[in-house]
Amino acid sequence: MVGIEHRMPYFSSIDDEMLRRSRGRDLLGALPIWSAFGKNLVPYLAAPVTDINGIKVVLFIYWLKDKLDLPDDNPSQFRSVFKVLEGFFEYYLHHSEEYDCCFGIKALEVAEEFSVGGDDPRIVCNGLYQYYRGTCRRCKLLKDNWDVPESVAQIFSSPKLEKLPKLFKQWIGSKAKYIPVELLKKKDVSQCLKSLFLLPELDELLRKTLLGEDMHIKFAKGCGEILNDPEAEQLLTPCAFHSKLQENFGKGCNPIHSEITSKLNNIEKCEPFLVCVYECFEYMHSAGGSSIGALADGLGDFEKKLRNAAARFLYFENRSHSERSGGFIQLAKAVVSDDGNMESFMHALLNHHEVIMTGRRKMPSVCVESDKLAVHSEPAVQREVLVGNKTPSIWRNHYYFWTAGTIYNQLWR
Amino acid sequence: MSTEKDSKLKVRDTFDYMLSRFKDRSPELTLFSTFNFSASFFETNILPLFGGYSFENLKSSEVLPYSLNNSLKGRKIAVICDRSAHPEPKGNYRYGLLPVGLKNGRFHPKIMLMYGDLISDGKVDKKEKGLWLSVGSCNISFSGWARNREVIGCTRVVDKHRSELEILLRWMLKRAGFYSKSRSAAEEGETSIILNDLLDCLENNCPKDKPDSYPDLFLGLPEHKGGSLLSRMKGKHDYDKAIVVSPYWAGVSCLRRKLGARDTSFVPSIFSGGKHLFNCESKDLLKYKFLKFNFGNNENASEAERFTHAKVLWLEKKNGNYLCVGSANFTEAAMLGKSDSFSNVEMMLRYSVTSKKWSEQFTTLDVDRIATNTDASEGAPPLPPFEAEVLYDWDAKKFKYLIDCDPVFRKKLTLLVGGIEYKDLVRNGSLDFDAKKPIRSFVIKYPYKNTVEKYYGLVIQLGGDESDLGYKKKRRLDEMIDSLLKIDVESVGYDSFSDEIGDSSEEGHRDECKSFNFYVFFQAMYKLRLSQKKKCTAVDYSILNELYVAIDVEPQNELNRINKYVQLLELEETLSFFDGKLDGGDDPFRKRDDLKSELGKLEKEVVELVRGAPSLKGMFGKIGARSQCPKKIINWFKAELCFVQKDTLDVV
Incomplete structure (x- = not known):
């Protein structure tokens, strides 16, 4: 034993970096409903896909898989390698002058010496795997078994990249920690990586596949134009964005534009109700310990807004047959029925939440115990900015406009 | 410090x-x-x-x-x-x-x-x-x-x-x-x-x-043989001065006497309302000397108003000082701890300190900044008049509980666990319950001063596996079927069925429309059996365990009950195929009993559904529907299922 090993006591300071508690995502399961309409316009892109470089990284890592000679009988080894490479590429993108990372900006900025590991649970090493690769497979840039198709393999076989597989193979071993900057210091690495993100053939392939058919590309173009409009700032509320799209595509009698307008109209019938339902849920979520009766009494003008939105949503009653939208149709019916009241609607909403969470094999975030709300996760917003307040409703599931527009602008810059 | x-x-x-x-x-x-x-x-x-x-x-x-x-x-x-x-x-x-x-x-x-x-x-x-x-x-x-x-x-x-x-x-x-x-x-x-x-x-x-170089450790425990926490921390020394920092106080005059320092000061914590709270009668305030943290002339308001939950006892003597820190408030329950009175378990560290600098961080606190109370509860919930423990045994599929109190009082208790209320409780009991997810809390309602109080307790999980306890994502049946269908039957085993961690949140792209599709399920199971048939090593039952769970937790309605019955029959068939390749040892399929009993239940339901089917009545008339006919149809179906599957495999 060396020296004396103890620490003198101290009075503790406030710790601002501590987090209260985590919360779940999409606690009412409305995402698939919006998604059903959104997919008509943006068929392949998942919501978090906002950077084509992330797509390129995913494709490259899958292509690299064969070059690294990983044993076929150990899928978890490839998963570890994927994490390390993902962390490496995020580091490269973040520190390059031209690009931004896709995930983990805080982790990349905070670290004095950024390192990654094969069992790294951080988003910086998992985000692309989790959020981007599904998009690649849906648009057939990856095969169903996650292999790269010939069209992609050919592009990565470019002489400009020929040194990369060898360099990565030398770097990847069985270390607990990998330090990206060490590999980047090696001769040729930076040059090869620069080429990787500037392959014109790859950009061309992405332009052909990532967004979908002509109609989808036209829609994405429309979104991209709004995003590029210097006057667009005031249009950047989802509702205004949607109206602007309706206005732009409603001009003239172009059949593709009419198709887009019709699909946009469905969104307009769906979204306001989902927004109201979420607002009401968050209202309860932020009111642990309260009784539902007391909360229902405090809803004020919200009931009128909810009824109007529910009536419009019921347009889908016989047009949509998925289980999830069926649940929301029932909620809408509960609102517009003659004997419907806010208290019974709120109970129905909590039941709906429980069904969703049970389906996910999770505990409900909000439930009723002896007439009082018990809350088991952090609410998204504080109570005062929710129902009853005059602030305009925020569309929650609007990201397709931005995703499609952003990706379009990157592909056709 | x-x-x-x-x-x-x-x-x-x-x-x-x-x-x-x-x-x-x-x-x-x-x-x-x-x-x-x-x-x-x-x-x-x-x-x-x-x-x-x-x-x-x-x-x-x-x-x-x-x-x-x-x-x-x-x-x-x-x-x-x-x-x-x-x-x-x-x-x-x-x-x-x-x-x-x-x-x-x-x-x-x-x-x-x-x-x-x-x-x-x-x-x-x-x-x-x-x-x-x-x-x-x-x-x-x-x-x-x-x-x-x-x-x-x-x-x-x-x-x-x-x-x-x-x-x-x-x-x-x-x-x-x-x-x-x-x-x-x-x-x-x-x-x-x-x-x-x-x-x-x-x-x-x-x-x-070098034991003297380390702080001393003191445990406060009602039955501690060494005496009270205070007496052991204090030792046999006489102290010139003592400073006590504590958010909660009770029995202060008694404790001060036992401490025996010539000059004792108290640092009560600030509570909401801006007052420092101390436990004594208002008229007795002047009998005590109070201090507060000194943040200097440029006193930082948020620091000054921050709640102090620290518990510190500073003991000053001529030949060195003690600094005691830890969990013990300046209350009799914490400091004196006797087995016959309200007493806590506490832990304190005592440091020997030569410098007196620590004691210099305080300044005088005016009495008019102090609010008094005589409540010694420390704001904690009341202790329940019973001891209650509940566990869930995943193997036995039972809640097991222990409620220790007077048997007459126990009759007045209600236990709520897993969404069910239980009355007529005994001291050691068990309750059948088939949990689909960990039930982690229970409530006991008990009468208390003309009202009903609730005691909230935690359920301990026994014997659950990773999937039961939610450590591992329970895969959805459709996901599993998708993976099984992708098995390359030319290769050995189902390595392509990789064990993803599964934190994915791309829910927006999940196909929402559920279909009544037996073909893909049979196809998936066929591929699974085929992959196992080609495998030289021992068969891997983990996928069967997972499949059982995935089938079991699918939402239930009438159609799904039929679905589930057919799927479980097929799973049973696959299980017997796996068993044929098993070389003794413990049963690797944990859900065997569940499968059997669930199939028994489902079969009865399906027979009744067949009996009520209009097409059956149309074909065999009302009498036919009332007879053994539905049962015979199901038996025929089962026989066909086994025959077809075996036959297909043999051909391959």
Whole structure:
């Protein structure tokens, strides 16, 4: 034993970096409903896909898989390698002058010496795997078994990249920690990586596949134009964005534009109700310990807004047959029925939440115990900015406009 | 203590420092104790640090639950908390949580105890294993670790600390007795094993040299043979001066007398309303001398108003001073602890200090800034008039409970667990319950002063596997079928069915339309059997266990019951195929009994559905529908199913 090993006591300071508690995502399961309409316009892109470089990284890592000679009988080894490479590429993108990372900006900025590991649970090493690769497979840039198709393999076989597989193979071993900057210091690495993100053939392939058919590309173009409009700032509320799209595509009698307008109209019938339902849920979520009766009494003008939105949503009653939208149709019916009241609607909403969470094999975030709300996760917003307040409703599931527009602008810059 | 250099130290700095004492920052065993326990705080901020996160990226990175559980494999972490303080049920994370209680007192110590390979001077000393201990006032909660002014100190565990720690660990183990005795398998997190292992580690890993260089450790326990916590901390010395920092007070005049210092000052904490709260009659305030923290002329308002939860006893004497820190408030329950009165379990560290600088950080507090009360409850919930423990045995599919109190009173209790109310409770009982997910809390309603009170308790899980306990994502049936359909039957086994961690959230792209599609299921099972047939090594039952769970948890309605029946029949068929390749040993299919009984139940339902089907009535008339005909149809279907599947495989 060396020296004396103890620490003198101290009075503790406030710790601002501590987090209260985590919360779940999409606690009412409305995402698939919006998604059903959104997919008509943006068929392949998942919501978090906002950077084509992330797509390129995913494709490259899958292509690299064969070059690294990983044993076929150990899928978890490839998963570890994927994490390390993902962390490496995020580091490269973040520190390059031209690009931004896709995930983990805080982790990349905070670290004095950024390192990654094969069992790294951080988003910086998992985000692309989790959020981007599904998009690649849906648009057939990856095969169903996650292999790269010939069209992609050919592009990565470019002489400009020929040194990369060898360099990565030398770097990847069985270390607990990998330090990206060490590999980047090696001769040729930076040059090869620069080429990787500037392959014109790859950009061309992405332009052909990532967004979908002509109609989808036209829609994405429309979104991209709004995003590029210097006057667009005031249009950047989802509702205004949607109206602007309706206005732009409603001009003239172009059949593709009419198709887009019709699909946009469905969104307009769906979204306001989902927004109201979420607002009401968050209202309860932020009111642990309260009784539902007391909360229902405090809803004020919200009931009128909810009824109007529910009536419009019921347009889908016989047009949509998925289980999830069926649940929301029932909620809408509960609102517009003659004997419907806010208290019974709120109970129905909590039941709906429980069904969703049970389906996910999770505990409900909000439930009723002896007439009082018990809350088991952090609410998204504080109570005062929710129902009853005059602030305009925020569309929650609007990201397709931005995703499609952003990706379009990157592909056709 | 609390020098300028230290003034920005947070609670987690001690935790971080302790981790840094171990090789790879990975202690083999870690035990936390706390009075209040916020599971969500622990799981968001502390647990991830054992799974590869660092403090720096804790805030910037989203914790992915299944990934974290994967990283926590092999770690032994347990939390012991007080059962009366409404501890928050734990989430589905890989650690143990044991609520403990006293019939007439609180479990109050806030310690962290870690054991593992130590490092010295930054280098790994492979030969040395050891323990580190922190003792403080901070509960595992957002307030305790991030907001309050708490006190904490830490030390390597040396021989002189051993006896007190052994007493505490044995006391905890005794409380875990109900779970140990009842169990057919380990409880979640293996808390009893961790406690036992720590006891073993104490025996051989506590150095004896230079004992005076380490702080002394004192355990307050009602039945402690050494006497009260106060008398042992004080020792046989006479003190010129004492300063007491505490948020809660009770029996102060008695305690001051027992302390016996010539000049004793009190530092009461500021509560909402801006007043410092002290426990005495208003008229007696002038009998005491009060201090407050001195933040200088440029007093920082938020610092001055920050709640002090620290418990410190400063004892000044001519030949050196003592600084005692830890969990004990200046109350009789904490300091005097007798077995026949309300007494707590507490833990304190006593440092020998030559300088008097610590005592200089206070300034006089005017009496008009003090509010008084005579309530000694410390704001904690009332102790229940019974002892209650509930566990869920996953193998037996039962809740097992122990409710210790007067039998007449017990008749008035109602137990709510798993959404069901149970009355007519006995002392040791069990309740059949087929849990689909961990049920982590229970409520006991009991009469109290003309009203009904509720006691909230935690359910301990026994024998659940990773999937039962939610450590591993339960795969959806459609996902599993998709994966099975992709099996390349030309290759050996189903390696392409990779074990993804499964934190994916691309729900927006899930196909929402459910179809009544037996073909794909049969096709998937066929491919599974084929892949196993080609395999030279032992068959892997884990996928059958997972499939059973996936089928079992699909939402239930009439159509799905038929679906489930057909799928389970097919699963049973595949199971017999697997069994044919089994070479003895334990049964690797855990759900065999469940499968059998579920099929029995479903078959009865399906027979009745067939009996009520209009097409059957049309074909065989009402009499036919009432006869054995429906049963015969089902038997025919089962026979066909077995025949077709076997036949197909043989052809291949």
